[in-house]
Amino acid sequence: MISKLLVKNFGPIEFVDLDLRNVNVFIGPQASGKSALAKLLTILKAPRKFLKTQKLGSPVNDSKIISFIEALEDYNISSFLKKDTEIIFSSELHDVKYSNGQLDYTPKLLQKIDTIEELNLNFADNKNALILLIKEITDKFIFINFKVQDILDKTDKNTFNPKSAQYLSKENTAHIIEVLRKTEMDLSTNTALYIPAERSFINIIKNSSLNLLLNKVPIPKHILAFGAEVEKSVIHEIDLSFLHENLKYKSVNGEDRIFTTNEHSIKLIEAASGIQSVLPILIPVLNHYGSTGHRSFVIEEPELNLFPLAQYELIKKLESTRREAYWEDFGSIHTYTTHSPYILSALNNLLFANKVILTGNHSLFRKDERLSFEQHNEIKDTVSKIVSSNIHPNSFTAYQICNGRAESILDEESGLIKNNYIDEASDSLADDFDALLNLNKQWSNS
Template identity: 25%
Template sequence: MNERLVVKSFGPIRSIDINFRKVNLFIGDQGTGKSCIVKLYSTFRWLEKTLLTETYSLDYFTKFVDARFKKQLCGYHRIDDFFRNDTYILYESALYKFVYAGNAFNIEKKNGTITGLPKIMYVPAERIILSSAEKKLKTFDGLPASNLTFNQTFWESKERFKDGYSFPFGNLNYKYDSLNDISWIEGCDYRVRLINASSGIQSALPVCIVSDYLGNIVASGKERPMSVEELQKLQKETSKIMENENLSDSVKNAMLKHLSSRSRYNCFVNIVEEPELSLFPESQNSMIRLLCKVNNGTTDNMLLLTSHSPYTLAILNNLVLAYKAYEKGDDNIKRKVAEIVPPEYHIDPESLTAFSLTEAEMENYQSVLSESSGIISKNDLDSVSELIMREFNILYRIYGKTIK
């Protein structure tokens, strides 16, 4: 993971400098910039992908910055109004360096090696609309365009799991009647239409089946769907290489391998807003474990989470501790750990980053990971409920005086 994002004076973000890892958590109060960060990251990963496939030329977005970079690209996630006169944004990976400053947008191509393309999915908090509407929505008036993209993938996922999908919690199953266009949720002794199910189920289903669906596509290594234009361009470039007599066989093979990488997904970048939405803590645990399991499907997969829930911190901590104990333990310890948290859910502490965002006047973010242990420190876990407990203790002392 070589991605770095620097943002200054953009929407609610005052100043951040983040290096992304395999698992990335952004937690904090409303309006502190959590979604802003992941939306910018999603935007630049998508832009990088389109440049690799040569869908757009390198200078397409550097010209007419207001119309193309701001309105077209950033407008996709509805963050085009967040720019200020002193906004500065830098995104850098092994392949490209993007810099926005002074209302100018510059792109620098680097010499990194392409191993494949990312499958990027942004899972919005508004996803419950898809379940409560049930019928396929054709317009999303008032919502970001990213919702339409997710809607399309949600319906592809429903077709993929129409014969049944087991929820990660509650002993529930999902079935899709494609003939009558009805989604069903089945329990042990009942069945209810998805539109009549609880808000937690309506929120969780799209996350679960889309994550599983796309994770399986990437892990299978199959060629990605390509447009007619992309195929024609790929065939033309392949012929050009093969017919060039000035190239050695080894150079030709290297160039063909480079072209081939554009026809496959090498990773799934799963960006999920509020995975805990409308879920009981026990169900939150199962949801995040599922997302981490999918993320562990391939080496280069990435998971980005925004959250308001303190339970998210504790859940990730357990997955890190399980990894540490499993890696260092003997066979007996490995068995005990696996009984509690199977290895497919584990998180290597070296692959985790977690930030708390606040409304501070200067830098409004801080890492909540301990540098020595790689896990979320006890103070950060406790501080989430500190205010509530302080009020409880004060009120309890006052109450005690009333009964003496």
């Protein structure tokens, strides 16, 4: 899945033009604007969440702008707006453009649905045009495709095809429109979740929410929205053995507990900070893994409170539960912001694992062997014994944000991460140690 985000003159951002895929990473020093970009991405991925009070298709008006600014306020980035701010987000589903203080929202899929509805008024004359339009949509939205096929031909479990297209009628087109509208609404409203750095805070406030409300404690809305998402989840048990042997999370009668053995457990708020930081990431991600549809997770600093190896294990766990978003209504997108050399190296290991699998496949091709499904799986299994997940470089982007600009740190030729600020920082530490050694040598010899 490809989307684009262009931002000019927004807070510390001067100009960035990002090509985004299924796994995205933003690195950069403090206050470089990487979190602002990640928050913008969350807001613009599901714009109907903030535009839900608007009448769609209405001309640009003040209330649209107000609701956009309110969304920025929810994420504490409204003061980043400047007179000459320009923001453009573009995806298969919609385009959003903020420029000259005006907001334009172009719901591309919705416009196609409106056209289908219009053409259906005179079905007999427009059948071929309708088939073409429905095909255009079903090529990019797999669940819509399955549903359309099911409406047209229940006996054929295939995807939408020329044979099933022949069953299209005015009535079932109306039914298809209903499905399209429902899916479109869901994708434009509920697909994006920002998992903030303050995530462990929700474990603490969960049981005191009424008191906090009563005392009007100002908690940023995006944190509350995130807390509500975690609360909605139907995940009741998570294996946390990657953090510590036998460790398990269980929701027991609505209470979050951490089990250190089968018999012994403690309250989540009593658990180590790493556990409190990891669970609010895993709960929504695993909840989506068990369901259909598409979701975009922006995970701010996944490394928080974690020992280096646990950071690596967390990335492997998150990526092994990510289903590739080949279609616009399927799988998930993970966008990470990080300062951690371990997170960056973990993702690089996953990229290299994918490359090694390809090398294994090619080595069999070179021997003039036809690569069977079993052989391919054997190669994958051998690699996954070392690294349990992998990322295709075509699904991956990585940017370093600094001095208001963004620069890709993915080497196009090798598909691996190239030199970057985090690695330079590691070397700066070594530089200082070298300088101290020199002084020490000089003074001990004098």
